[in-house]
Amino acid sequence: MKKYKLLLVILFSCIVTGAFAQNSNDMRLNEILVHNTGNIIDEYGQREGWIELFNSSYGVVKLGGCFLSNDPNNLQLFQVPKTDIKATIQPKQAIVFYADGDPTKGTFHLNFKLKDSDELFLVLGDGTTIVDHIKLPAQLDTNCSYERLEDGKGTTNGDTACWTIQKNPSPGTTVYRERFETKSQKMARLDPYGWIMALTDMSVVFIALIILYFCFKIMGNISKKKMRNAATSTPAGKVSAEKNEDISSETCAAIAFALELYSKENETHDNESFVVTMQHTDRSYSPWSSKIYTLRKMPELKKNKR
Amino acid sequence: MENIINNLRQFWQYTGFANCNYQYLLMIAIGITFIYLAIKFHWEPLLLVPIGFGIIIGNIPLFQGLNVGVYEKGSVLNILYQGVRQGFYPPLIFMGIGAMTDFSALISNPKLLLVGAACQFGIFGAYALALRAGFSPSEAAAIGIIGGADGPTAIFLSSKLAPDLIGAIAVSAYSYMALVPMIQPPIMRLLTTKKERLIRMKPPRAVSQTEKQIFPIIGFLLTAFIVPSAIPLLGMLFFGNLLKESGVTRRLAQTASGPMCDIVTTLIGLTVGASTQADKFLQLNSVKIFVLGAISFIIATAAGVLFVKFLNLFLKEGNKINPLIGNAGVSAVPDSARVSNVQGLKYDPNNYLLMHAMGPNVAGVIGSAVAAGILLSFFA
Structure with a gap:
């Protein structure tokens, strides 16, 4: 600090x-x-x-x-x-x-x-x-x-x-x-070849963005610390805080895929503003809704041979 | 009977057929080509369709005095063209861009801002070359901004510094933005090794909503204090983003990023296209501008890729940046980021670079607006 x-x-x-x-x-x-x-x-x-x-x-x-x-x-x-x-x-x-x-x-x-x-x-x-x-x-x-x-x-x-x-x-x-x-x-x-202008302007662009970089670097560090503190303040949050640090590759891939679909307008995504999603596909059959798996089997009567 | 024939003869003089020459036909052919590329290959259709049709509109051979041409004061097209000429369409588009852009990738990894800065070499490289090509410094500055790969910025700056060249600069900027998927990959491949292309970047950290809300305010204050002349662009960009991230102005953000941005994009495309009348557009200067535009794009892409390689020299293993995202520092959002992703997947089908590339991509938008502001303060 x-x-x-x-x-x-x-x-x-x-x-x-x-x-x-x-x-x-x-x-x-x-x-x-x-x-x-x-x-x-x-x-x-x-x-x-x-x-x-x-x-x-x-x-x-x-x-x-x-x-x-x-x-x-x-x-x-x-x-x-x-x-x-x-x-x-x-x-x-x-x-x-x-x-x-x-x-x-x-x-x-x-x-x-x-x-x-x-x-x-x-x-x-x-x-x-x-x-x-x-x-x-x-x-x-x-x-x-x-x-x-x-x-x-x-x-x-x-x-x-x-x-x-x-x-x-x-x-x-x-x-x-x-x-x-x-x-x-x-x-x-004063500058017939343009080099003075090029160097001056590039310096200003870099200075502007370097200042922004430092600013957001500091802000990011503060934010990270806050998130960690908030999570570790609860006993159960310790593990989740560590997990929250990084987003998994699968999540990134899903986001990238969703963005790709989003960029192809009117193709495979639904039209919710500000929300990038993959289009829901209706399946006629899913094991989760199948009666076969949800109903108990009828008990079989086994007769003992005597 | 004689009067009727005379009237018909006179009317014939008003028609496009009587006033036509090969230059108009050539421009109409260019317009149709733009529309074809947009429909057939989906190359920036939102831009190329309005610009293409605008070129056709602007090149219907006119009998002067009918008060319908884009350069005839008071005509409908001329009134619509004032948005370009006075430079008030570009800031409105910037507001839309701000309202639809998520800066999380940049906030989570702020060093990507520097990649956005490096790509501005394209602007100043093209500026120096344009001077050598015989353009005046203010014209050279307006031409150089094509290297920022930002259509609205190019129009904004050229309307202030070189109004006579707006048509050629705008068409050149938008054409090259559409051609990003063709121009950038060979340069990216040329400047990187296979090992570098396989670098996997650390996943970005989660960014809190508070950070996203602070970003547009701090970002604007810092950049505007350094380059006050860029306020119209930066102000609108960050304002649009604040509308999005504040969470309490959802309707405004939706309007800015949706209907308003669409309306302005349509008008800017159409009127820029219409401003390319054959007599003003078909000149040696236009050819030079197209060549310089291509060079500036190449310099910008190469500078971004090389800068990432340079940055990697100072970064620890595990924190290294894949140089394939260096090209995204030219602002063409989101096309150049998409190019990074596609190239990354080519060499490693599980290496998704899109999220990472969005960082330099949005940094490029800020960088090119800052660069435009600097040029404006020197020449306006």
Whole structure:
């Protein structure tokens, strides 16, 4: 029983851990625009450079307390207000910060401006752990952004292989390519031979059915124990409990035969719903009903010869 | 007189004779062949008769605008076809299947669930091959599901991912399900030794009614939490089974497994058949789908048999599984289980495998619904 309790505890922990596992570590620098003359306007009617952050997880992330910086020597340059409810980001959603150097304008206005070749840092609330960083290209054209090839995907160590220059910036929405790409097209690009999909899906199928297996294995063991206990609790039941464990081959054969007949519709079985039976055959003669065997014989009179 | 002749001439243009070409005739011949196979050889008659006649209905050469064709919006056939197109017939059939399926074999020996999982290799093998054959990933996913050997699931998934291919996928899936007794035995023989075919399995233990009642609830909760996109199929399957096992909804279970399932099966067969109009069906893609369907069936069967052999490496003597039940992991219920039994009896006239084979068989139904759910969540 201890084993089952342990399993339940593990299962519960997994669920709880899974539910609360999402945090600021899942945030990514996603798209950056330095020179803005024809792109989005902030709530004050100004065009400024901006930084888009993306929640790459399937959980809600509270960004409050995290830092953004363009200075490697001062990672705590700008802190997102800790208690601001607007800094809560839904799964797979993006948020835009305006780099206008005026934080008094609101939560999403940074206290620094962007320049070419800046190195940007996203830092956790402890002020030291770098979640993501990227160095901007030396020369970014006006109204061109620097974005990840795929939303939130790729390395976080400053490697620029998963970044590209985009002539059609998309602040606050998915990256340009993904807006016009169907799931099928994306899959064709990422997994042209289908092996990744095949392996992923087979793993999920197996995991689902393995969980079911363990569940019913445990349930079966409990049920077996219960049946045994119920039977052995009565003195006469001890023997029958052992017998009940297995079904005899003859019973299996009879069931199999009945199923075979059942599958051949309207053949040798009668039509009782939910009951598989073999059709009863009327016999005109049976020794069980024969009068010869049920009646006593008349006593014979034996006469002694004298 | 001239008016009468003109009218007759005009009427002639409405007739099937005037609009006929060899493609329609070929499709009608295919429909008649289906009906012949069902009546003469009893190959899945409940499916092949409606599909066969549906093919004939769908391939009567029509004068467009009469508003009677299956693709003409608002026509009777089109309204009936919405059950396929919108995907609400398959879950209803799943409810019927749940209400008529006894999961005891699976509950008594839950490791057979893994055999059902292994057979889903057919789906993903066919998916990879379909990509190579030039289909888009969502079309490939819809084609791959033929390997699950589950007609309703194939229709459900293709209605969502590749509506243009529903006809070819459904006909292919049902045709191969009918051909299970021909496709599977050679593969089973090829992959097993005589000694393995003679393995006698431990008789299944008795399953209490409480276990049977808990099964659909726990089974649904676990699978639906992992693959929520499969809820329409899994939900209806387990709900149907709960109706059967609860013991207090006998009438509902009877209706779900009897009249309702029959009505939906008839309609799904007829409308799927009718959707195979020559101009949409007789294409190179349909041929490719048939070839890929066959390959997926072969992969699924082989994967099931080989997985049982693999599993046996870890099982003690006496607990070993006869690999002849591995094929039953493709869901085609109960045909593939029957094939296991027939093959088992061939090598040992007293070795009845039907009960054991029903385990992987029903596990295959769950497995293919889960696989469909996964594909749906990636592509829909």
